[in-house]
Amino acid sequence: MLHVADTNAQAIAEAKEAVAYFFRVFSRPVNNPAPVPGLHTDQSFQHRQNIDRDFPGPHTPFEQMRNDGFIVCGDPDYVTRWLENDMRVAGYGHFLGMFHVGNLAHDKVMKSKRLFAERVMPALRHLNVDQPTQSWTTASASAYEVKRAGRDEKLPLYSDFNYVVTRDAPETLRGFTISENGAVTVGWEMRVPEREADGFPYQIIFVGPTTEHRGSALRLHLVCKSGGEVPDAAEVSLETRHESGADCQVIFQGNYRQFKAIGDQHAPNAAVAVQRRGVAQDRYLMRLSVTVPVGTAEPDPAAEESFFELECFKHVLNVTA
Numbered sequence: 001m002l003h004v005a006d007t008n009a010q011a012i013a014e015a016k017e018a019v020a021y022f023f024r025v026f027s028r029p030v031n032n033p034a035p036v037p038g039l040h041t042d043q044s045f046q047h048r049q050n051i052d053r054d055f056p057g058p059h060t061p062f063e064q065m066r067n068d069g070f071i072v073c074g075d076p077d078y079v080t081r082w083l084e085n086d087m088r089v090a091g092y093g094h095f096l097g098m099f100h101v102g103n104l105a106h107d108k109v110m111k112s113k114r115l116f117a118e119r120v121m122p123a124l125r126h127l128n129v130d131q132p133t134q135s136w137t138t139a140s141a142s143a144y145e146v147k148r149a150g151r152d153e154k155l156p157l158y159s160d161f162n163y164v165v166t167r168d169a170p171e172t173l174r175g176f177t178i179s180e181n182g183a184v185t186v187g188w189e190m191r192v193p194e195r196e197a198d199g200f201p202y203q204i205i206f207v208g209p210t211t212e213h214r215g216s217a218l219r220l221h222l223v224c225k226s227g228g229e230v231p232d233a234a235e236v237s238l239e240t241r242h243e244s245g246a247d248c249q250v251i252f253q254g255n256y257r258q259f260k261a262i263g264d265q266h267a268p269n270a271a272v273a274v275q276r277r278g279v280a281q282d283r284y285l286m287r288l289s290v291t292v293p294v295g296t297a298e299p300d301p302a303a304e305e306s307f308f309e310l311e312c313f314k315h316v317l318n319v320t321a
Helices: 008-026 042-049 062-067 076-090 106-124 136-140 143-148
Strands: 002-004 072-074 163-166 172-180 183-191 202-206 217-221 235-242 249-255 278-280 284-292 307-316
Touching: 002 008, 002 076, 002 106, 008 062, 008 072, 072 076, 076 106, 235 278, 249 278, 278 284, 284 307
Parallel strands: 002 072
Antiparallel strands: 163 307, 172 183, 183 284, 202 278, 202 307, 217 307, 235 249, 235 284
8 A cells, every 4th residue: 555645644644544444344364274285385384474464464553564565654755765765676667556445535545646646756767767779669669560570580479378269169150251342251250158157257368469479370271162272362350349249359450461471380480470469258259251352263161171270368257256
């Protein structure tokens, strides 16, 4: 907790009341009734001997919590000195503070934030600042564009996926063919699985590019009914959206040439990657579509040679209080 007031005494009094309210109303002490052998070490048992100090509870003196840094409260000078020392020792450059806890009044919270912004932040801005490593023009581009400029080929695909959506996966609802104004669009429509019996929903996450990897792999091979692959200029799109049509996220948009240029899409780190992160949640649809130029042969998504693979992270969103 972080609280700033005009004086140390005022800050302590206001924070002390709010913390007492929090422990009185929300605290639920939990003890482990079965310390199973094999899951504990000498260090963990030693840690438990100091549990009241390491994890303050309703009976922990407020002064001890303040001295140990669980609560940082005081006038602007005190808070500045405390955070400055902590930043120099720990070396962090980003700070996230919790300004409201318990029954602390809104006006006191807002005053604390104003004092922090006006008198504490200016004194800390220069600490642990990284030196710029790229130009402003480069920094303003998206992460994906930066990597494409020179490092994309050196980065691997995201490797910690746990699931692959394919044409035969239970998520795949159907293949489709749509003709409009002479253009033909084919593809596959998928859906996030229904909730588990306990009511918890599924999530399917496509990991976007970072400085460490190119993102989740996307593989595609599509042949025409007359034989051969679809034209290089065919437009490929992968998107997720709610079944109502809301929250549409286009996570890949390119052309078939990108897939055709890869001799073996299953070779290590050879596949195309999604261009941005996408999360398909409960009652969400996923759609992989390919639109061929007017006048070209019609694609055949049902052909034995046609396939797609979407590497992703699939899990049950288990949220407990």
